[in-house]
Amino acid sequence: EAGVAQSPRYKIIEKRQSVAFWCNPISGHATLYWYQQILGQGPKLLIQFQNNGVVDDSQLPKDRFSAERLKGVDSTLKIQPAKLEDSAVYLCASSLDQGSASYEQYFGPGTRLTVT
């Protein structure tokens, strides 16, 4: 079974530029999560989708971050414009169903973003 795929793996941009990250969850997984992991900290949820609907985006800085999952499969996370403090690893995770006992989250390898 293929895991969660993310691209790119690394990205370096200057502040005020824009950037986009892509995630392809495990086939059949209804729930998709984006986490931000700043160096030395644990991952923090940015947004959670159930199919193509948003379940929780309370921690997403909506003035600069946006995310979509239009067809309920792939997802894109965008930052525009980027700030220095956005330097982090962006993790995508998926789970079979948020409401059932099968809610283990499977994580992708992450995208390491450096903003200079």
Next chain:
Amino acid sequence: GNSVTQMEGPVTLSEEAFLTINCTYTATGYPSLFWYVQYPGEGLQLLLKATKADDKGSNKGFEATYRKETTSFHLEKGSVQVSDSAVYFCALSDRQTGANNLFFGTGTRLTVIP
């Protein structure tokens, strides 16, 4: 609110030593508790979990018991190996909020030397 406090690292042990990584939590409801592991160059992987009080999660020789009275979920292993070198994250999920998002601790880096 929900939060996880984890033993600060880094932790360095000799092979076959006993490991304990402390984890305590604060939750508004009835959380499920997890330990995730991140090996060098790899993504986060679920190591073990417990969904209710007094449950013991175990995997690959690691164990953790959900202690509601002390709000703890300490990770233990009787004899560590070099291959256990990784970063370990304690996390909770509070399904009462309607979502299943995970709240993570800051991580503990373990290095096992031969």
